[in-house]
Amino acid sequence: MDYPLTHRQFYEGLKAGELLGLKCQSCGTYTVPPKITCAECGHTELEIARLNGMGKIRTFTVIRVAPEGFNAPYIVALAELDEGPWLMGNVEGLDVDDNVDGLIGRKVRVDHKVIPPLNYSAGEGVAVTFQLV
Ligand SMILES: [Zn+2]
Structure with missing residues (x-):
């Protein structure tokens, strides 16, 4: 299983002034910092999202x-x-x-x-x- 967003990408985002997280395609919950599953429902279909x-x-x-x-x-x-x-x-x-x-x-x-x-x-x-x- 591939990580949709690695910690390295997360930290590189921070250094570039962006807060990156993952948005669950099942329940819509945001997970930050990145994990391999949704923090709310455990779903694995996550897409990278830029938070404010x-x-x-x-x-x-x-x-x-x-x-x-x-x-x-x-x-x-x-x-x-x-x-x-x-x-x-x-x-x-x-x-x-x-x-x-x-x-x-x-x-x-x-x-x-x-x-x-x-x-x-x-x-x-x-x-x-x-x-x-
Ligand atoms: Zn979810």
């Missing part, structure tokens, strides 16, 4: 002990995208200790940051980020 890259923060946590390559503290959030799926990413441009009250419900735009190769990675990585709007 906008959403709302639904929940978040503050990371105070960071893995290699990241600088703590930072915020990891789940945002509900306009098209429905929830996407995880880092919230950028916010002082973690002062401004997290009221974060849930804030509108965000999906962006990305490039993670340089680390000791235990297979090369450059790309992380989803959220910019408050």
